[in-house]
Amino acid sequence: MSPPKRRGTAKSEEAYRSSCRVLPGGVNSPVRAFGGVGGTPRFIEKAKGAILTDLDGNEYIDYVGSWGPLILGHADDRVVAAVSKALCHGSSFGAPTVRETRLAELVIAGVPSIEKVRFVNSGTEATMSAIRLARGYTGRDVVIKVEGCYHGHVDALLVSAGSGATTFGTPSSPGVPEGVTSATVVIRFNSLDAARAVFAEHGDRIACLVVEPIAGNMGCIPPADGYLQGLGDLCRAHGALYILDEVMTGFRVGYGGAQGLYGLRPDLTCLGKIIGGGLPVGAFGGRAEIMDRLSPLGPVYQAGTLSGNPLAMAAGIAMLEALGDPGVYNDLEARSARLAEGLEQAARGAGVPTFHTRVGSMMCTFFTDGPVTDYTSAKRCDTEAYGRFFHSMLEGGVYLAPSQFECAFVSTAHTDELIARTIEAAKEAFASI
Numbered sequence: 001m002s003p004p005k006r007r008g009t010a011k012s013e014e015a016y017r018s019s020c021r022v023l024p025g026g027v028n029s030p031v032r033a034f035g036g037v038g039g040t041p042r043f044i045e046k047a048k049g050a051i052l053t054d055l056d057g058n059e060y061i062d063y064v065g066s067w068g069p070l071i072l073g074h075a076d077d078r079v080v081a082a083v084s085k086a087l088c089h090g091s092s093f094g095a096p097t098v099r100e101t102r103l104a105e106l107v108i109a110g111v112p113s114i115e116k117v118r119f120v121n122s123g124t125e126a127t128m129s130a131i132r133l134a135r136g137y138t139g140r141d142v143v144i145k146v147e148g149c150y151h152g153h154v155d156a157l158l159v160s161a162g163s164g165a166t167t168f169g170t171p172s173s174p175g176v177p178e179g180v181t182s183a184t185v186v187i188r189f190n191s192l193d194a195a196r197a198v199f200a201e202h203g204d205r206i207a208c209l210v211v212e213p214i215a216g217n218m219g220c221i222p223p224a225d226g227y228l229q230g231l232g233d234l235c236r237a238h239g240a241l242y243i244l245d246e247v248m249t250g251f252r253v254g255y256g257g258a259q260g261l262y263g264l265r266p267d268l269t270c271l272g273k274i275i276g277g278g279l280p281v282g283a284f285g286g287r288a289e290i291m292d293r294l295s296p297l298g299p300v301y302q303a304g305t306l307s308g309n310p311l312a313m314a315a316g317i318a319m320l321e322a323l324g325d326p327g328v329y330n331d332l333e334a335r336s337a338r339l340a341e342g343l344e345q346a347a348r349g350a351g352v353p354t355f356h357t358r359v360g361s362m363m364c365t366f367f368t369d370g371p372v373t374d375y376t377s378a379k380r381c382d383t384e385a386y387g388r389f390f391h392s393m394l395e396g397g398v399y400l401a402p403s404q405f406e407c408a409f410v411s412t413a414h415t416d417e418l419i420a421r422t423i424e425a426a427k428e429a430f431a432s433i
């Protein structure tokens with residue numbers, strides 16, 4: 001591949017001016033607006049493999065990968081063929097298809113804690129519905145949420161910690177009624193003591209605890225040894241459901257997700273865009289006895305015209321079939337390790353204080369000397385330094401997340417050459433800040 005083309009940003013700037021006239025903030029999801037790093041978002045024209053091309057014709061090695069799902073890279077031929085074939089037969093029926101059964105079988109085979117699954121359209125829908133199901137199943141209201149974990153824009157989870165460790169949270173966004181978050185308690189990530197305290201005080205009222213097993217929305221923060229097992233034990237001891245939000249980690253850190261990696265057996269699991277090959281999909285699943293409380297078998301209501309959409313199911317089947325080759329994960333691990341080591345050495349070489357985390361093909365460079373183990377330590381990062389690094393990388397043809405508090409994702413399309421080029425760009429970027 002020839003060096004990334006640099007052609008200015010006039011077309012992206014013009015596109016952004018136009019979009020700002022008709023879309024709030026010019027975007028349909030806030031982080032895309034570059035608010036965390038400054039400057040003008042690049043408008044994407046197309047992508048193939050690991051390369052994004054913007055409207056001006058600039059090419060970037062992409063480590064956002066649509067925020068995680070594109071493990072095979074952009075426009076993977078197998079996924080494109082499956083979606084094209086499905087589209088020729090109709091884009092939506094609002095009636096069952098055998099593709100839904102096939103994708104469910106693949107998900108269940110890959111994630112042993114899931115006996116039955118329901119497909120929805122996004123990770124947000126998955127977590128929202130899993131919480132409703134947990135409340136319906138247990139007949140309890142209280143939800144425990146972990147600080148810094150993000151589960152989509154679900155009202156009950158847009159919540160800031162209360163004044164004490166075991167007090168109920170307060171809304172973190174206008175428009176979320178206090179009545180909704182008043183049944184949510186927020187605890188610190190990686191602190192079993194915090195979880196124990198909440199269960200000790202509210203144990204018989206707790207419907208569920210929801211957590212990202214590897215935090216991916218405050219940068220990438222791995223769980224401390226025994227933390228996730230400890231949360232599961234607490235849930236079991238108090239009759240609460242243990243919900244793992246594997247929207248980012250499912251089929252990413254291994255075919256069995258984080259639960260496969262750490263040997264966990266949650267009651268419910270939320271999955272997202274990965275199982276739709278990058279198309280709009282979410283899913284939640286778990287023990288049959290719990291899932292059967294969903295309508296039409298049970299009383300807990302959940303529905304959607306686009307749920308199990310044929311295009312998304314076709315993409316998901318192609319994706320999971322391709323990921324079924326264990327070689328994929330060995331390959332991803334080797335490439336990701338090379339990149340992470342290269343970035344760490346580049347930062348050290350330039351004398352920039354950073355703390356690096358990685359689990360499989362998701363990773364983060366925190367602009368702090370660390371350690372980063374939870375939301376409080378993540379917030380210590382020098383976000384302005386990250387912004388300078390981000391822009392220097394962009395200029396060098398590398399597209400990172402426009403926020404310090406997101407992960408970098410490696411795909412099978414990131415060749416050795418692209419990784420080497422990324423490390424060279426990082427050396428220059430660290431030196432320049």
Ligand code: HOZ
Pocket residue numbers: 029030031032066067217406
């Ligand atoms: N917060 C989302 C990623 N963790 C943003 C998704 C998007 O903007 O597409």
